[in-house]
Amino acid sequence: MVAPERPSLARWSMFALTWHLSVWVGLGAVAACLVLLMLAAGPSIAGMGPTLFILTAMVVLGELRPVVASSTHESDGVPMSWAFVFAALYLWGIVPALLLQTLAVVLQQVLLQRAPWRVSFNVGQYALSLLAAWGVLVAAGVSTDMATGRAFFNAQDLGWVVLSWAAFHVVNLALVAGTAESDGQSWWEAFVEDIWYYTFSMFAVLAISPFVVVMAAESWQFVPLLLLPLFGVYKTASLARQQERQALHDALTDLPNRALFAQRLQESLDLAERDGKGVAVFLLDLDRFKEVNDTLGHSAGDQLLEVVARRVLSAVRPADVVARLGGDEFAVLLPDVTDSGAAIEVAARIRAALAEPFRLEGVLMDVDVSIGIAFAPAHGRDVELLVRRADVAMYVAKGEQTGIEVYDAARDPNSPQRLGTVTALREALDRGHLELHYQPKVRLSDGAVMGAEALVRWRDRKRGLVPPEEFVPLAERTGLVHRITRYVLGAALAQAADWWARGLQVPVAVNVSMRDLQEVDLAELVVEQLDRRMLPAEALVLEVTESVLVQDPGQAVATLRELAELGVQSSLDDFGTGYSSLLLLEQLPVRELKIDRSFVRRLDDVGGDDSMVRSIIGFAHGLGLTVVAEGVETTLAWQQLRTHGCDIAQGFRVAVPMPGPQATRWLLERVVVTPEQATPGPRRPGAAPRVGVSS
Numbered sequence: 001m002v003a004p005e006r007p008s009l010a011r012w013s014m015f016a017l018t019w020h021l022s023v024w025v026g027l028g029a030v031a032a033c034l035v036l037l038m039l040a041a042g043p044s045i046a047g048m049g050p051t052l053f054i055l056t057a058m059v060v061l062g063e064l065r066p067v068v069a070s071s072t073h074e075s076d077g078v079p080m081s082w083a084f085v086f087a088a089l090y091l092w093g094i095v096p097a098l099l100l101q102t103l104a105v106v107l108q109q110v111l112l113q114r115a116p117w118r119v120s121f122n123v124g125q126y127a128l129s130l131l132a133a134w135g136v137l138v139a140a141g142v143s144t145d146m147a148t149g150r151a152f153f154n155a156q157d158l159g160w161v162v163l164s165w166a167a168f169h170v171v172n173l174a175l176v177a178g179t180a181e182s183d184g185q186s187w188w189e190a191f192v193e194d195i196w197y198y199t200f201s202m203f204a205v206l207a208i209s210p211f212v213v214v215m216a217a218e219s220w221q222f223v224p225l226l227l228l229p230l231f232g233v234y235k236t237a238s239l240a241r242q243q244e245r246q247a248l249h250d251a252l253t254d255l256p257n258r259a260l261f262a263q264r265l266q267e268s269l270d271l272a273e274r275d276g277k278g279v280a281v282f283l284l285d286l287d288r289f290k291e292v293n294d295t296l297g298h299s300a301g302d303q304l305l306e307v308v309a310r311r312v313l314s315a316v317r318p319a320d321v322v323a324r325l326g327g328d329e330f331a332v333l334l335p336d337v338t339d340s341g342a343a344i345e346v347a348a349r350i351r352a353a354l355a356e357p358f359r360l361e362g363v364l365m366d367v368d369v370s371i372g373i374a375f376a377p378a379h380g381r382d383v384e385l386l387v388r389r390a391d392v393a394m395y396v397a398k399g400e401q402t403g404i405e406v407y408d409a410a411r412d413p414n415s416p417q418r419l420g421t422v423t424a425l426r427e428a429l430d431r432g433h434l435e436l437h438y439q440p441k442v443r444l445s446d447g448a449v450m451g452a453e454a455l456v457r458w459r460d461r462k463r464g465l466v467p468p469e470e471f472v473p474l475a476e477r478t479g480l481v482h483r484i485t486r487y488v489l490g491a492a493l494a495q496a497a498d499w500w501a502r503g504l505q506v507p508v509a510v511n512v513s514m515r516d517l518q519e520v521d522l523a524e525l526v527v528e529q530l531d532r533r534m535l536p537a538e539a540l541v542l543e544v545t546e547s548v549l550v551q552d553p554g555q556a557v558a559t560l561r562e563l564a565e566l567g568v569q570s571s572l573d574d575f576g577t578g579y580s581s582l583l584l585l586e587q588l589p590v591r592e593l594k595i596d597r598s599f600v601r602r603l604d605d606v607g608g609d610d611s612m613v614r615s616i617i618g619f620a621h622g623l624g625l626t627v628v629a630e631g632v633e634t635t636l637a638w639q640q641l642r643t644h645g646c647d648i649a650q651g652f653r654v655a656v657p658m659p660g661p662q663a664t665r666w667l668l669e670r671v672v673v674t675p676e677q678a679t680p681g682p683r684r685p686g687a688a689p690r691v692g693v694s695s
Ligand code: C2E
Pocket: 439, 454, 455, 456, 467, 468, 469, 472, 481, 484, 485, 488, 510, 511, 512, 513, 543, 545, 573, 574, 597, 630, 631, 632, 633, 650, 651, 652, 653, 657
């Protein structure tokens, strides 16, 4: 019933033993029966007459319709032909029964297109089982008369008959369980599992056999009538199976659904715990599924999901489970992983399988997929936790466009570690433990100071000075970023007020995320803060970054417009990375574009690739934007940027970010302050201060 793999003959294990025993003893018995029938019983075949003929026909018909025990259990089912094989056993004894059974098994295996070695295993296996049933009858002293056939069922036979079924069933399952080693299961586990699955169906079919005997003894013409109740059993079983299947499978792709996935994962976790193995769970999400649905229609969406299902299946091993959890969300279970590298390799294979464009409604579509991975036992030991953590990893992969991410507690908004950080950050805000450093921006042509960017830091008692990258993204996801922005805006403008009071008319740049522009009434806050410090709008620049994907930038655009009308300019930060792209540039009313330092870095080597930087400068100028290069670390980069016509540079080559007083000294050394500029009070938009940075 359970499919054994062909055993390696070198391994003289339980498996190999079972295999050899079944095949040789069984085949031997069948051959002996054939010989016996030829020699001794040959003449009596005539006596069996039409009954033998009809039973053979029933066996053949019965083989075409196995009664299946369970849709979740790998199974050939229990064929209806057993009812007739057992009838033959009771009527004429082991020899004709074995021959009928061999016919049945060969037919079944051929119908299932099984390999010849499987056929011989099954013939042997069932022959041994039937011999066991016969043994019970012999022990009970029940004999049959092959020449005449006789119905021997009377009250005292009943127990023996049922016992003969039990003997058949137990020997059969014991032999099959011996081959379970190849599936990594112990003999006893497989045996108990199979008893659980098959006993009812097997007994339901065998219970028909006495009726076949009684009818055949009275008048064989009635025997075919038994097909009706048998067909009823078959129909009920197959309906139940169909319903069970529907409840556990996705109708569109025919993949296991969430419930079956959870069941399979639980089984794998139990096995893995026992054997000290690892399990990996992947969650897959198609990045552009909604777009396909909206533009090409739902039938194209369905078609896409079907192809995705097939491609994912083709990228994993047969033992791995691929499921559709709903919508465009798929899950993969690797029941046996040794290290994370192997799992990441499988994930990469899945991405490669989906990388090829999909042809939908005659249109070629690219669909990217984000995969989140969680491992058991490292990330959790239960189904729910593992799936949730793979989900968190998947969102990180999606948000950061990295494709594949392994779960990392530090990036999980729900992990205790993260919650601890959020609490600590909230406390830091309450107690004023955040501070600002300032990094100047200078004009490439003459070194004139064009502004200074305020960069936040968190001074933590235990961790020292924490860089923004370690807490700003977390703050963005938890909404704390609004409080940070309020603080930064207040502190940066206080610093600017001090500078402007000293005649250093240097605009201060503050970083705001798209989240800020969407959810806070930022324009009002900015105006209020500028008024309070009596600063002109030119004293402030907003640097906009989009580190989390914002679906609808409408509100952000409105805020920036309002501020631009008031004279507060904005700049698009980190251009070329993440979501800070052409699309955003087209939508946002910005005056300035900052080339991300990852591109600028390429200018640090002699002969490095400067094509990106050159083209960004070219097209930004075409749009009338000022271009700032960030992360300028070397003189080589500085010179190239100057050659390419970049306007402004910022980076360690000019100055590192400095605390307020130090930044003030730096500025005072470079900006020549005229007496007129040194007068305190509200400022008019100042001429660019003069400066002395070497160029
Ligand atoms: P950013 O706005 O692109 O800021 C520039 C970052 O590049 C700063 O890192 C700065 O120290 C670093 N940097 C400057 N010159 C060089 C250089 O020559 N080489 C290299 N390798 N790096 C250089 P920092 O201060 O760690 O800030 C990182 C990011 O954190 C910022 O990137 C910004 O996106 C975010 N951030 C900083 N302050 C704030 C803030 O107040 N609010 C918000 N929302 N985000 C902030």
